[in-house]
Amino acid sequence: MNRDRFSINQMTVKQLPLPELVAHCVRLGVRGIGLWREPVLAYGVEAAAALVRDAGLTVTTLCRGGFFTAGPTTAATLDDNRAAIDEAAALGTDTLVLVSGGLAPGSRDLPAARALIAEAIAALAPYAGERGVRLAIEPLHPMYAADRCAVSTLDQALEIAERFPAEQVGVVVDTYHVWWDDRAPAAVARAGAEGRLHSFQLADWTTPLPAGVLNGRGQLGDGAIDLAAWCELAAAAGYTGPVEVELFNDELWARDGVEVLEETLKRFEAIVES
Known part of the structure; x- marks a missing residue:
């Protein structure tokens, strides 16, 4: 694993304009960049695609589709996700990351939320497959289960993904979200064996978590996760794709974005070469 496989997720340095x-x-x-829909739409999908393509960069993922659980699967939800699939295809990436949604309004039923997620993916998977885009289900840490993602483990993500062809639906392994789960290593191997390990992302776990929790992903090497071991785990599962660094961190966003980008690259190289 080397610099050629490093991908910077746009959110890590969101203070930097895309150009x-x-x-x-x-x-x-x-060589790799992970993009987010909102800033891409603000810049213009075709303009962003041309900018990245002309620079010789590869769009490793587009984030995000999903949020399927506001109620029964609606035409508006599916239409928005089809638009996200089309945007991914236009940007030249084969991977759309799904943040699937939390509990339905007024519900305490996590299995029902996962059923809604599976129902929506069933409606979208053929459309994505026809456009060469894979839907990558990202399990989020259980602290997000109520409001952002009822899929909390890789096993839960794979249980949904395995209902569909691997070229249509797989999973994202984000160390920040799954490092705590002692079943995750076996699930990574399972995903790799099935050809469903569609994206691998690094972020560290630092404490204390900030107020609001969401923007607490630590810079690589600053926290509790053995990131080098996770890189080895992904490699053992046969993963040879890009490794994205995706950090939501108010302190990093308050700093000079170029400095953060350079620091993140150095931290990545120190981890993957250790």
């Missing part, structure tokens, strides 16, 4: 981020990726020899 500036692309320019500094080129300067640093970074």
Whole structure:
């Protein structure tokens, strides 16, 4: 694993406008970039695709589709996710990350929420497959189960994904979300064996968690996760794709974005070469 496989997720340095981020990726020899729908739509999908393509960069993922559980699967929800699939295809990435949604309004029924998620994915998977885009279910840490993602473990994500062809639906392994789960290593191997390990992301777990929790993903090497071991685990599962660093962190966002990008690349290289 080396710099060629490093991908910077746009959210890590969201303070950088896309053209500036692309320019500094080129300067640093970074070849991969993970994009988010909102800033891409603000910039223009076709313009973003041309900018990245002309710079010789690869869009490793687009985030995010999902949020399927506001109620019974609606035409509006499916239409928005089909639009996300089309945007992914236009950007040249084969992976749309799904943050699937939490409990339905007024519900305490997690299995029912997962059933809604599976129902929506069933409606979307053929559409994605026809466009060469894989739906990658990202399990989120259980603290997000109520409001953001009822899929909390890789086993739960795979239980849904395995209902569909691997070229249509797989999973994301994000160390921040799954490092605590002692069943996750076996699930990573299972996902790899099935060809469903569609994205691998790094972030560290630092404490104390900030107020609001969401923006607490630590810089690589600052926290409790053995990130090098997770890289080895992904490699043992046969994963040879890009490794994204995706950090939601108010302190990092308050700093100079170029400095954060350079620091993140150095931390990545220190971890994967250790």
